[in-house]
Amino acid sequence: MKRIVFILALIASPLWAVQPDEMLDDPVLEDRAREISQGIRCPVCQNESIDESSATLAGELRIVLRERLVAGDSDQEVVDYLVARYGEFVLLNPTKTGANLILWLSAPVMLLLALAIGFVTLRRKTAPPEALSAEEKAALDEIMRP
Known part of the structure; x- marks a missing residue:
């Protein structure tokens, strides 16, 4: 029984990364934010998206991402902003050019x-x-x- 609870806790752990105070009131914007943040690499954890990471920097990136969406940026503009700031390393799925x-x-x-x-x-x-x-x-x- 303990193993099952432990396995379920591990499966659900990415859900705990995004704090309730980070979430947007608009469900459409929140869905966009979650979708974008799943493709952005946490610079601290390196093999986790910022959506899954509980690192402080990942939390700050989630907030910046949501601020950009609220400001009216498109999904690509948000990604371009983060790439311009942190480099292409921040993409979990790098571009296939160059x-x-x-x-x-x-x-x-x-x-x-x-x-x-x-x-x-x-x-x-x-x-x-x-x-x-x-x-x-x-x-x-x-x-x-x-």
């Missing part, structure tokens, strides 16, 4: 290269040796004789 394109394409290219090398290596394997000739059998018998 230098990032190399990172996005390197894994599939390396996989294809490894598969090609493996295929060529297996194809080059030599055939099993053929049966011994009569001369080789005689020489082997000579060697094996006590």
Whole structure:
């Protein structure tokens, strides 16, 4: 029973990150804020979105994000503002342009290269040796004789 409660607590823990005083009164704006904040990386936690993180900086970013939405910014303008301020590192899903394109394409290219090398290596394997000739059998018998 304790394990089930613990597992449920872990599953629900991201819900506790956003504090009630941070939430907007307008449910449409709050939904937009939650959607945007799920794609923004917490600079402290690094592999959590600011929506899931309970770090102080994540809370401040959530507040800034909501302030920008209340001011009338579009979703993209809010994201652009955060990227301009913290760099592209703040995006959990980085853009697929420029230098990032190399990172996005390197894994599939390396996989294809490894598969090609493996295929060529297996194809080059030599055939099993053929049966011994009569001369080789005689020489082997000579060697094996006590």
